[in-house]
Amino acid sequence: GVTKVDTGGEVILVDTGSYAGATITKSVKINVPAGNVAFSGLPITINAPGGVVVLRGLTMKALNPGVGTGVDIQAAAAVFIENCVIDGWSTGVSMLVAGELYVKASTIRNQTSVGVRAGNAGVVVSVDGARFERNGVSPALYLSQGKAGVVRSLFAHNSWGVGVDNGGSATVDQSEASNNTTAGFSTDTGTIRVLNSTVTGNAIGLQNFGGGTFESFGNNVVRGNTTNTSGTITTVGKQ
Secondary structure: OOOOOOOOEEEEOOOOEEEOOEEEOOOEEEEOOOOOOEEEOOOEEEEOOOOEEEEEOEEEEOOOOOOOEEEEEEEOOEEEEEOOEEEOOOEEEEEOOOEEEEEEOOEEEOOOOEEEEEOOOOEEEEEEOOEEEOOOOOEEEEEEOOEEEEEOOEEEOOOEEEEEEOOOEEEEEOOEEEOOOOEEEEEOOOEEEEEOOEEEOOOEEEEEOOOOEEEEEOOOEEOOOOEEEEOOOEEEOOO
16 A cells, blocks of 8 residues: 555555555555554654655554564654554664654553664654653663653653753653653753653652753652652753
């Protein structure tokens, strides 16, 4: 369907079943209607310069657990991941090029390395209503350069929840980081701002372990962590 549909068209998966991944080279929407299950054990590679790609309702579970990247974005103007499950890869989603990445109402879990990795000065990430659970040795959401906005999302039982470095900048709003084994929200050499959020049960709640900037608004709940804060955390008010 992806190879046959016109540029900008939509592929609708009307049958529940197992599918074999895809390489996407143009603007396209892949849509799994509610009530159907479209399962893929092979990755989706997106190499669509200037294209807009929408993945909606897919279940991406690695055929070989802990290996590969579920959604590998090599070129695109914008990629939308909506109502998807990405489970058991080394990296769930990777975008190391400039462009826009939107993750909405999706579950990113059980990756051995990182849930979502974005690394480019021109990348902009928006996360809304997502669950990051039991991802591995790197932050569940790892922003190396670029910008990110996170709202209404859960980061639970990962190594880190959100991690920012290399001059990246992230704002986290109305979210929860709980029971992460290293830290809930963290920066090394980037900027992170956290507001209206709950941080509990982590080894470290709020962590600034390098030369970064960490701003915690006065309306966060940071309690019950082994260490609530580490490094320079600046408490600020709304403006």
